[in-house]
Amino acid sequence: MADKKHPDNDASAAGVPDDGTAAAGAAAADAASASEPDSAVADGTADGIEEDELTVQDILDAAEREVAEPTSEHLADLKRVTAEYANYRRRTEANRAIEKERVTGDIVKVLIPVLDDIYRAEKHGDLVPDSAFATIAAKLRSSVERLGLTSFGTVGEPFDPTMHEAIFQQPSAAVDVETVGDVAETGYYLGSTLLRAAKVVVQVPSDG
Numbered sequence: 001m002a003d004k005k006h007p008d009n010d011a012s013a014a015g016v017p018d019d020g021t022a023a024a025g026a027a028a029a030d031a032a033s034a035s036e037p038d039s040a041v042a043d044g045t046a047d048g049i050e051e052d053e054l055t056v057q058d059i060l061d062a063a064e065r066e067v068a069e070p071t072s073e074h075l076a077d078l079k080r081v082t083a084e085y086a087n088y089r090r091r092t093e094a095n096r097a098i099e100k101e102r103v104t105g106d107i108v109k110v111l112i113p114v115l116d117d118i119y120r121a122e123k124h125g126d127l128v129p130d131s132a133f134a135t136i137a138a139k140l141r142s143s144v145e146r147l148g149l150t151s152f153g154t155v156g157e158p159f160d161p162t163m164h165e166a167i168f169q170q171p172s173a174a175v176d177v178e179t180v181g182d183v184a185e186t187g188y189y190l191g192s193t194l195l196r197a198a199k200v201v202v203q204v205p206s207d208g
Contacts, residue, residue: 101148105190108149112188112196114140115151119186153187153198155180163187165197171206179203 118137121127127134152163159166159178170181180200187198 101191101193104147105193105195108144108147108188108190109195111140111144115144115188116185148191149195150189151186152189153180153183153185153200155182159200159202163194163197164202165199166202167199168201170201170203172203173206175203175205177205 118127118140121133122137127137157180159180164180164187167184172179172181179202180198181203182201183198184201185196185199188195
């Protein structure tokens with residue numbers, strides 16, 4: 001009676017070893033395939049990830065190096081910003097001074113008519129020394145002077161059309177140049193600003 005064929009005999013006949021090598025090889029290939037994504041992540045070469053990606057500490061270190069040893073470009077920027085700030089401060093201070101002078105001028109202009117009355121009283125001898133009126137007048141003049149107000153326009157000074165307003169001309173052989181002969185209204189400066197020109201009578205040279 002013929003022997004029955006055994007599966008092991010068929011495997012041997014086909015040249016396939018029966019020691020489990022083929023199954024082990026297949027399992028190893030599957031394991032290698034499954035481990036490839038993990039190794040890519042570990043190497044830092046996964047999608048969207050750079051090997052040289054900066055850290056916060058790298059940025060801080062770079063900033064510290066820049067402060068310690070700034071580049072020529074940054075030095076130029078710093079100089080430009082410093083110059084712009086200095087110009088801004090100068091403009092601000094100049095504008096503040098102009099505004100202060102304007103406000104002071106508005107206040108002083110209200111007092112000029114009172115100063116005119118005091119001047120006329122003094123000119124006509126009504127401002128008696130050591131009187132209460134004279135004391136008040138002196139205090140008022142002192143106060144406006146502290147604000148920067150100065151008066152001008154005196155008899156005998158050369159006529160200057162930039163600060164004097166001629167209301168009358170009087171020929172005179174006693175002068176060689178145009179000269180203030182009389183002051184009808186005192187002029188005032190506030191700092192360097194002309195608040196009001198002095199109204200004067202001008203003596204002009206005469207051959208007669």
